Amino acid sequence: MLNFTVGPVMSYDDVLAVAGEQVPYFRTQEFSETILENEAFMKEFVNAPDNAKVVFITGSGTASMEAVIMNVFTAKDKLLVIDGGSFGHRFTQLCDIHHIPYTAIKPECGHTVTTDMLNEYQNKGYTGLLVNIHETSTGVLYDAQMLGDFCKSQGMLYIVDAISSFLADPLDMQKVGADVIFTGSQKVLACAPGISIIVLGERALSRVWENETKTMYLDLKDALRNAERGQTPFTPAVGILRQINVRLRQIKRNGGANTEIERISIQAKDFRNKIRELPFEIVSESLSNAVTPLHPTTASAYDIFLQLKDDYGIWICPNGGDMKDSIFRVGHFGAQTTADNDTLVMAFKDLQSKGII
């Protein structure tokens, strides 16, 4: 199957090779070195400050969203949440569950957040901002620098969920002033799903150490203590952490973060050029390199997903809920090439010639 979803995506051969090996025992110096190397690469690729720390959570991206909310914030905070799609909305639900006061900023579907929208919340006592910098559900990339500048001017903590944006779009932790950045194993890292990775800067770390522990599994204090020696409190997804190591080394060997971002950008532009004649509308005014969200004007988005899966051996990414029939997404990361874009576009054209789209 050709996989154009937003994760899991196609892995590179050397990642698959390590995935097929026996998983080693992990309470060893050898495995600690793997973890510490992963930490160093993660810090390099987001340009984290030297004193930043990295933890590896065995869980989905949502586990990291919840870990950050529970460990960094308390009921004494007052947060701004960019609620522009299902992942932004998830942040509001997490704040509800953990009784953390917040205000949701709701850009219209497909639209970004403007300085004017933000400025309404100036000098009103907000202590932090939560954003999925690429709202994966609708394919909107927010302006990380503008949001960071706002947070800086207000003395707010700045939490950047970069799950599907890390290594797809430029993101410099020091330049934008992010306090926390996190991602997942199955996005641009193109490994199996099961690990999410959190990079914490100094201010966020202080919060973690000050706050009361409210969970064992998602406790970042315990994770940080273990991370000092390249370990985790509980048995992690050892195999996936080894895949991540192979992949981070590959990215470094190929030229580092910017080379990978450029590769995905070329992949995205190529696809967007090739679909100009098709009956699809791009539904985001601010695209990430990671994903193209499309509204098919002549057919159900979900029917197109099913047809491509069953008759062409291709997965595109369906949307859920209200957007199921109106929007599908095409991801541009993982082990895909512009020739794969040709195959997908030919399948679309074939559906068109059959009168299906």
Next chain:
Amino acid sequence: MLNFTVGPVMSYDDVLAVAGEQVPYFRTQEFSETILENEAFMKEFVNAPDNAKVVFITGSGTASMEAVIMNVFTAKDKLLVIDGGSFGHRFTQLCDIHHIPYTAIKPECGHTVTTDMLNEYQNKGYTGLLVNIHETSTGVLYDAQMLGDFCKSQGMLYIVDAISSFLADPLDMQKVGADVIFTGSQKVLACAPGISIIVLGERALSRVWENETKTMYLDLKDALRNAERGQTPFTPAVGILRQINVRLRQIKRNGGANTEIERISIQAKDFRNKIRELPFEIVSESLSNAVTPLHPTTASAYDIFLQLKDDYGIWICPNGGDMKDSIFRVGHFGAQTTADNDTLVMAFKDLQSKGII
């Protein structure tokens, strides 16, 4: 490396084959069928009642311990916790974090819980019992039937953490009257770590539906709603769930749960027979088939672990904390044979001939 730890352990070839494949997109009917088949096998192998439900958590066994504590119990409960080692103690820590009243029963290290010890707690308003039925840290297997009979007589919920005991020792959910049983992917299932599996009976399910949601990632209501259609709320460790499917089918093909339990029992007995002349003392009065916990009388347990790892290509399982130098463990599950036991015993004898043990 020959792997005699308690997880991750050596996987069978057909599990490794699927581990080395591309991970598929998962919001599909095809993947739902895999999950639903996994659920059916899990219910069959613990003899769960028809109305039991199974959820698959992307996380370590501790994620499931915490999920059960948070979803099934509240501050209105009063629990008995068997605190006979580091995993039993973890249950007490979870109760502390989530403000659930409990009394810890602390058998001496290496000893089991007797009826007399339990009877002290009769008719004192306890509402549930938490036990790691095989306390993996010390290798003590508790009597699941005796504990279940006590819970039944007291109308208590009976929670069985069978992480390292599932398919190593007989465990019949209906016969012992367990309300919850859970395990992990890297134990007898011999897959990569990253998934834990919870089987919930009717009484536990009622508790989950009644109780307030206190977490998103470990929320069992949401997991159960998604499980109805063979899905999970968040992107799961899809690759590991596929490995589990291959392995559960293999176990079924080989004759089912009892055949696997018998195989591991033979593996354990063979090892225990072969070490009789070695300077090791078995430190548990109630052994599981899963693990043999040993106290080396002539050398540091941790030094033996390091020697075997570095000079013989063999992992045994070190203990942590206070027991680091006094106890190591040898696991009997995963893709190992009695010939592998010979290799390990020959390595021990070689260390003996060198005067190291």
